[in-house]
Each structure stands twice: as structure tokens, then as C-alpha cells.
Amino acid sequence: MAYIPSDSEDDNLGDSDDEFVVQNSRDSSSSDSDDSISSSESDEDNQPVDHVATATNVRGKPTYKWTKLNNNDEELPLPPFVAEETEESEIGRPIHYYQQFFSNELLYLIVEQSNLYAIQNDVNKPLNLTRSELEIFIGTVIYMSIFHLPRHRLYWKSACRVAQVADCMSRKRWEDIKKNLHFNNNDDLPTDRNDPNRDKLFKLRPIIDALTEKFKNQVKPQMLCVDEQIVPYKGRSALKQYNPKKPNKWGYKIFVLYDSSGLVHNFEIYTGKILPTPGKEDIGASGNIVLRLASVIPQHKNYLLFFDNWFTSVKLLTSLQEDGIYSLGTVRCNRLPGLQFSSDNVLKKKGRGTYEEYKTTVNSVDIHTLKWFDNKSVCLLSTFCGSQPVDIVERFDRKGKRRVEVTRPNMIKLYNNFMGGVDLLDGLISYYRISLRSRKWYLKLFFHLIDLALVSAWLKYKTDMQKSNMDKKDILDSLGFRAEVAEALCRVGKDENTRKRGRPSGSTEKNYEEKKRRGATKPIPQFDVRTDKVAHFPSYNKERQRCKRPLCGLKTYFYCVKCKVHLCITKTRNCFAEFHI
Structure with missing residues (x-):
């Protein structure tokens, strides 16, 4: 007790x-x-x-x-209670539960205000942020809450490089987005600091109002x-x-x-x-x-x-x-x-x-x-x-x-x-808290709201899975849920050419065809990445490997340039198409 x-x-x-x-x-x-x-x-x-x-x-x-x-x-008997009538919702992927809180409308708002803030700071240095890039940035931030390196630049250092972060975005681009991340127009900020009606949370007000409305509807x-x-x-x-x-x-x-x-x-x-x-x-x-x-x-x-x-x-x-x-x-x-x-x-x-x-x-x-x-x-x-x-x-x-x-x-x-x-709730957040340092006070609250949305999304996902009598071993824990959301944000609907900017690091200069696999088998990307129908193109590799489509296992020279897995393309079978459906 x-x-x-x-x-x-x-x-x-x-x-x-x-x-x-x-x-x-x-x-x-x-x-x-x-x-x-x-x-x-x-x-x-x-x-x-x-x-x-x-x-x-x-x-x-x-x-x-x-x-x-x-x-x-x-x-004294407990007061009688009739639960709210709700429509039965289909069980979705982890990214779908997360998007119930951080919707596309909210992301477009952040993109608009961040681009405006960059121009207000220096008209000669526009940010040109897109929604896909913002999703990748949030995905890398969630990955960082899992790996917990003490400094964010270490994720791009060759000594302790983390491919899930470094392969998605260059360090300079990542820092530019973090520097210009903004949520409200500074031109509307009240100038009188002694005004009793002044909103002390003006910097975050659109995000707070949007998320509060999402939580109220649960x-x-x-x-x-x-x-x-x-x-x-x-x-x-x-x-x-x-x-x-x-x-x-x-x-x-x-x-x-x-x-x-x-x-x-x-x-x-x-x-x-x-x-x-x-x-x-x-x-x-x-x-x-x-x-x-x-x-x-x-x-x-x-x-x-x-x-x-x-x-x-x-x-x-x-x-x-x-x-x-x-x-x-x-x-x-x-x-x-x-x-x-x-x-x-x-x-x-x-x-x-x-x-x-x-x-x-x-x-x-x-x-x-x-x-x-x-x-x-x-x-x-x-x-x-x-x-x-x-x-x-x-x-x-x-x-x-x-x-x-x-x-x-x-x-x-x-x-x-x-x-x-x-x-x-505090315990679930503290296990994998986003702990990036910043001098801007409102960024800490913004990262906390991301944690709050992730934990709430996982609790809803877990409840829906239990109601459907899903086997306990098939239900993702909090860490696995975060990892799948981060992977989906970084890869779903993204073109490989748009995810990387700047000069590639030394460990990624070689082409995929020139690399030889060492160690364990490459992991199969999650379902949301395979079926997003964006930038999945077949290519030829000099090294033959086993096909990753379930129940196939034959060796082939063809692979997917986005998923980085080998798939058969022959006259009698097309594992490449079946894998991405």
C-alpha cells in the first residue's frame, strides 16, 4: 500500500x-x-x-x-457512474498514437514561427525549415533521450558516433534548427513587463493551448x-x-x-x-x-x-x-x-x-x-x-x-x-527524459511537453493492446515505443537525399555498394518505414545477400536504397514490391 x-x-x-x-x-x-x-x-x-x-x-x-x-x-456506497460513450478505435502503430498529440497542424505552426524567427534575427540567414526536417529533428531528440550522451556534439563524433542521429541530419543543420526553434511571433509580445495581464508563457502559448485541447478530449x-x-x-x-x-x-x-x-x-x-x-x-x-x-x-x-x-x-x-x-x-x-x-x-x-x-x-x-x-x-x-x-x-x-x-x-x-x-507519470518520464541543455527557458518546457505526449501516447497504446487481448510479449514497453516513434519520425515519408545536408562524415563517405557487411544481419525497418511509398528504389550490389522478405530467404544482388536490405527481383518473383506493400 x-x-x-x-x-x-x-x-x-x-x-x-x-x-x-x-x-x-x-x-x-x-x-x-x-x-x-x-x-x-x-x-x-x-x-x-x-x-x-x-x-x-x-x-x-x-x-x-x-x-x-x-x-x-x-x-456509504460509491456513487454510480456511467462511462463516456466512445467509438471503438482501431489499434494503430506507435507513430499514430504520438500524432494524436503532435498533429501536422501543430508541426506546421512550429515551422512557420521558426522560419519567421530566423528572418527576424538575420534576414540574410533564412532557416528554410520544412515539416519533414522538423520531424527528423524531433526524432533525433527522442533518440538522444534513449542514448543519453553527455553532449549533443558527441553523436556526430567518430569516437562515439550514433548512426541513428548522425545519418539523419548534419550537425550544423541540427544546431541551426535548435537555435531558431520558435513557437510564437515576437512582434506580438507585450513590451510592458509590469502589465498584470502579461502572459508569462507567451513564447509557448500556441503549443500549450494545442496540447491542452488534445488532453482534454481524452x-x-x-x-x-x-x-x-x-x-x-x-x-x-x-x-x-x-x-x-x-x-x-x-x-x-x-x-x-x-x-x-x-x-x-x-x-x-x-x-x-x-x-x-x-x-x-x-x-x-x-x-x-x-x-x-x-x-x-x-x-x-x-x-x-x-x-x-x-x-x-x-x-x-x-x-x-x-x-x-x-x-x-x-x-x-x-x-x-x-x-x-x-x-x-x-x-x-x-x-x-x-x-x-x-x-x-x-x-x-x-x-x-x-x-x-x-x-x-x-x-x-x-x-x-x-x-x-x-x-x-x-x-x-x-x-x-x-x-x-x-x-x-x-x-x-x-x-x-x-x-x-x-x-x-514522473517515473515514466524520468527514465528517458529529453535532457538537452539550452539557455532558452522555453525549450526545456517544450522538450518536457514532447515527453508528456510520448508517455501519454504509450499509455493509450498499451491500453488498446490489452483490450484487444494481445499477448503481453507483443506489447512494446516504453523504451521500445520511443524507439519506434523516433525511427518513424526520422524515416517515414522522407527521401534519403533530403535527410542529409552538408559534407558527409568520414564513416559515411563510402557508397553502400562498396561496403561489406560485417557482424549481425541488418535489421528490417519497421512497418511504417517500409510502407510510406517514398524514395524506395531498387539498386544493384556486387555482393549477394539473402532476401529479407519473410518466407523467402533466397540470395539476390538487388537491394532497396532507403531500407538498406536485399530483396529479390526476378522473372518469377518480385519480393521488392511485396516487401513495400
Whole structure:
């Protein structure tokens, strides 16, 4: 089971709710810090079941009343859910899933803005970038995330040359494209830096809007989550954040709406200020961002939304419930006005698995809150579930050096089952992250968006393959998926003469006919490359090799100049044509 952090372990400090004067109760924060159990704590432990804690707001706002519940109260069933109706889509190749996010329209936009940016810098040095070249550039960038050489120029060095990159594009052309890569017209950039309405993400705005629209249109399961994601970056940027408790202390912060598998459904890059959702009450930065991300969720369809204690508050849960969205999250005790749980020492004395549950009604919304003690205590707040039914889980007892059984409420079980997709997403990205260095702050975010699209495309591909009962060994893993997408971008629909510019390197000066094969058999290109019907021409080679068409295997002198494999062309058989159909 995934571990739920306690309130003291949270990474960020959120804005607390309005100050309240609590009647006949003490500050919960001071009681939790006591080392010994006082007599008042013992009396609190023996309080009646119908105990009600009340609070009066010094600003005259409504009073919250919390009623303590029995441990054997009635179980709350999950809200019924009807999944979105979608058309069955055919299983495609990896490149087709990737192109669902990076479409041709988006590539043409980048080509147009990059060419314009090059002319704005120097009218005598136009870039003349084409869509095919941009695809090759992105393909080489994905290859670089797989090979991970420390400097990009090493991919063209003879000592450690990588043919998948160096054979596609000359180093100078690659550097020119990276230098002039642009996404928005600088002539439209606001000149007043003090303008409060100035878009700090202007450089990337077309890309962000296009990808956000793609993610919003994905089919959403019932269980969704909101969490933050850090893009590591140490360059100079006003958007860079510092958090000493994160694995990557410096970087950009992105708030993400995702499901338990890690598939993204909405995201927003943090720019220093979080505005309220239009038409919604301002409930603070942590609550506003949840409402903004959840605006893409269909209303009154019984979706369930999970988040951690930086976001959770009573106001947020009631605002979501107005839209028919149920929610569950860990919560800080100072965001529960009028309620005082037993201290950690009291719960610890009762043993691991002890919990307390309270209930209140705010704006006709029933809200359950619970404090559970395992190794540490954790509080949760929910509008759709309570502690029942409880189950038993095994935990390791360090003092007794043995495994013990611990009672686990239903709230904890649901939270742990569905609140972890962003960690999975971060892990999948970190394995093969595009880590090219650049002084331009927006390029780091652009490369991260490519990673985000690749991982999301792979998750969709994997889900479709599993639904079709495909054998597990035939499903590509994340690395294999990236490799096939990179190969398709570099070769599908490309002419060999247009992929190379400049003077060839020393290892490619000899013609293919003059080379003699050494070592393993040449790999057969993937299906998308073979069937793109571009630049596949037969040629004659002095050295005879076996035909690469399946079920043939006879030797021939003819080969394909693009695929670099031998194929038969005789009076009785034409393996060359059959191979490229």
C-alpha cells in the first residue's frame, strides 16, 4: 500500500482558512506536540458518541458542527457512474498514437514561427525549415533521450558516433534548427513587463493551448486526481521554483489532472499566481487550481476527484459538490474549523489502526472527516465515503521485529488505490527524459511537453493492446515505443537525399555498394518505414545477400536504397514490391 504522508511531512505551506474561536476546545496543534498524556486527554478519550464540536467565526460566517460517528456506522456506497460513450478505435502503430498529440497542424505552426524567427534575427540567414526536417529533428531528440550522451556534439563524433542521429541530419543543420526553434511571433509580445495581464508563457502559448485541447478530449475514467509535477531546470528563468524537499529542488511547477494509470487529462504551468475560475468563488490559490483543472470534467456525472493536503479544504469540497463532482483528500487539521481530534499520543496508546470519524453538513453537503494512526497520523476529508467498510492489512512492527495486522478504514484504501498516478507519470518520464541543455527557458518546457505526449501516447497504446487481448510479449514497453516513434519520425515519408545536408562524415563517405557487411544481419525497418511509398528504389550490389522478405530467404544482388536490405527481383518473383506493400 502506498504511504500517505502526515500533515507535518507536506512539501508546501498552503493558505490556512479564516481564524476561528473554538468553544470549549483547545488548539489541536498544541495538543499534538505534548509528549505526555494529560488527564484532559483521557477525559476526551471517554467522551460520548454524540459529541458535537462547534466553532464561531469571528467574521460572522456560518458555524461548522462536527458530530462524532461510531466505528460501526452504515457503509456509504460509491456513487454510480456511467462511462463516456466512445467509438471503438482501431489499434494503430506507435507513430499514430504520438500524432494524436503532435498533429501536422501543430508541426506546421512550429515551422512557420521558426522560419519567421530566423528572418527576424538575420534576414540574410533564412532557416528554410520544412515539416519533414522538423520531424527528423524531433526524432533525433527522442533518440538522444534513449542514448543519453553527455553532449549533443558527441553523436556526430567518430569516437562515439550514433548512426541513428548522425545519418539523419548534419550537425550544423541540427544546431541551426535548435537555435531558431520558435513557437510564437515576437512582434506580438507585450513590451510592458509590469502589465498584470502579461502572459508569462507567451513564447509557448500556441503549443500549450494545442496540447491542452488534445488532453482534454481524452476519455476520462471515474477516478481522477490532481497533483503537482516538477520539471527539473537550473537555468535562469522567472518561472523557476525552489523546493528543498523535492528530489528535483529547482524547476518548473506544473499542476496536472490525471488518472490512476498516469494519463494526463489537463495541465497548467504555474507562473506565480493562480486566478480563480471564471464564475467561481475565490477560495485561495490551492483550491482555485483544482477548480480550474476540474473544469474539463463533465458535471453531475458522479466523477471522483482525489488530491493531497495542500489542496484540500471544506470550501473546495463544497464547491466541487455543486458541480456534481465527489472528492477525497488528505487534509491539514487547521483547515477543519471547530474540530479537535484526539492527539497522536492518545491514538498511539490505543494502538496502530486506531481512527476517529466525524461528520458535518455544509450547504446541504455531507462531509466526513477521519484521523487514522499507523506509524504516524493522517487526516482525510471526503464527500462520498467514510470509514466503513474497514479491512485488515499487514504492517511490519520494528520493535517486535514481526508483521502485525492493522485496521484500515475505507477512506485510506481508496486514497492509496487511486492517488499515485503522477508518481507513475514522473517515473515514466524520468527514465528517458529529453535532457538537452539550452539557455532558452522555453525549450526545456517544450522538450518536457514532447515527453508528456510520448508517455501519454504509450499509455493509450498499451491500453488498446490489452483490450484487444494481445499477448503481453507483443506489447512494446516504453523504451521500445520511443524507439519506434523516433525511427518513424526520422524515416517515414522522407527521401534519403533530403535527410542529409552538408559534407558527409568520414564513416559515411563510402557508397553502400562498396561496403561489406560485417557482424549481425541488418535489421528490417519497421512497418511504417517500409510502407510510406517514398524514395524506395531498387539498386544493384556486387555482393549477394539473402532476401529479407519473410518466407523467402533466397540470395539476390538487388537491394532497396532507403531500407538498406536485399530483396529479390526476378522473372518469377518480385519480393521488392511485396516487401513495400
